Amino acid sequence: MSVAGGDAPAGAAAGEAQPVEAQPVEAQPGEAQPGEAPAGEAPAGEAPAGAPSLERLRALLAERGGLLAGLLDGEEDFRAPAAAARPSVAAALGAGGPRAEGRREEYELLLEAIYEGYLVHYGEPRLLRAPEAALGLLAGDQLYAIGLARLVEIGDTEAVSELADTITLSALAQAGGAEELAEAVWRAGGRAVGWGSTPEHRRAKELARTGSPEALAAMRTSAEGAVAAG
Numbered sequence: 001m002s003v004a005g006g007d008a009p010a011g012a013a014a015g016e017a018q019p020v021e022a023q024p025v026e027a028q029p030g031e032a033q034p035g036e037a038p039a040g041e042a043p044a045g046e047a048p049a050g051a052p053s054l055e056r057l058r059a060l061l062a063e064r065g066g067l068l069a070g071l072l073d074g075e076e077d078f079r080a081p082a083a084a085a086r087p088s089v090a091a092a093l094g095a096g097g098p099r100a101e102g103r104r105e106e107y108e109l110l111l112e113a114i115y116e117g118y119l120v121h122y123g124e125p126r127l128l129r130a131p132e133a134a135l136g137l138l139a140g141d142q143l144y145a146i147g148l149a150r151l152v153e154i155g156d157t158e159a160v161s162e163l164a165d166t167i168t169l170s171a172l173a174q175a176g177g178a179e180e181l182a183e184a185v186w187r188a189g190g191r192a193v194g195w196g197s198t199p200e201h202r203r204a205k206e207l208a209r210t211g212s213p214e215a216l217a218a219m220r221t222s223a224e225g226a227v228a229a230g
Contacts, residue, residue: 053087053095053108057116058127060109060146071128071139086126088115090166090190093223094159097194103154110147111190114163117143118186122174159193166190169208181208181216187223198225 061068091111094100100107119125120140130136144167151160166189173182185208192201204218 053091053105053112054126056105056109057112060113061127067135068128068139068142071130071135073127073129088112088186088190090115090186093187093190093195094193097191097196099156099159099196100194106150106154107194110150111163111193112147113143113150114147114167115186117141117147118167118170122170122182158197162189162192162197165205169205172211173208176211178216181219184216184219184223188219191223191225195225198222200225 058072061072063069087108088111091108094111095104095108116125116127117140120128120130120136120143128139130139148160148163151157151163166185169189170182170185173179173185188201188204192198200218201222204215204222207215207218
C-alpha cells in the first residue's frame, strides 16, 4: 500500500505514528551549554570574581572539604550577607599596599584566612563554629597553614616571616590579657605585608615581644603608617 509522497516504511501500520529522531538544539549566543553556569554566574561552590573576601574564603573552605568545611557556620548560601560582613582591617591594609599590586584579591583572601584562624583561637570567628576547644585549635592552625602556603606559592617570603611574627606576637598579647595590643599587632602586621616593614615597625614588634607598656602606641603608629603613605 502506498501513500502520497512515497511508500510507507516497511512494517508500519496505517495511521501509526512514526518515531521522530531528536535533533540537537544549538545554544544561542550568550546561552549556557548544558551543565554550564549562566554567563556572569560562578559555578556551584565558587564565589564569583570580585566577590567580597569572606564570601570567597567561605567558598574556598567549602570546596576543600574536611574539618574546615564541616565547621562552616551552617549558612547554605555562602553569598548570604552574613558571609560578607566584618572583613578584617588587616586584610584591607595588606591588600591595599603596593607590595600586593596585581594580586590584591589573592592577598586579601589569604590574609582573611590567617586572620580567621586567629579569631578561631582567640576571638569570635566570622565563618566557623567549633563546638569543642580542641577542634578550634586544629581549625585555626589549618587556616594559618592555608594562608601561609598561598604566600609561599606567590614567593613572598618576607610576608610569610611578617605574618609568622604577627601570629606569635598576637598570641603573646592575648596570653597577657592585652586584647587591644593583639588587634593592633594584626593591623600593623597587615600594613607591613602590603607596604613593607619599617624601622618603626620592627621597634614596635620588639616592644611587644618584651611586654613593654609602649608597645600598644608603637603598634598603632605602625598600622597608621599605611594611611599616611596612601
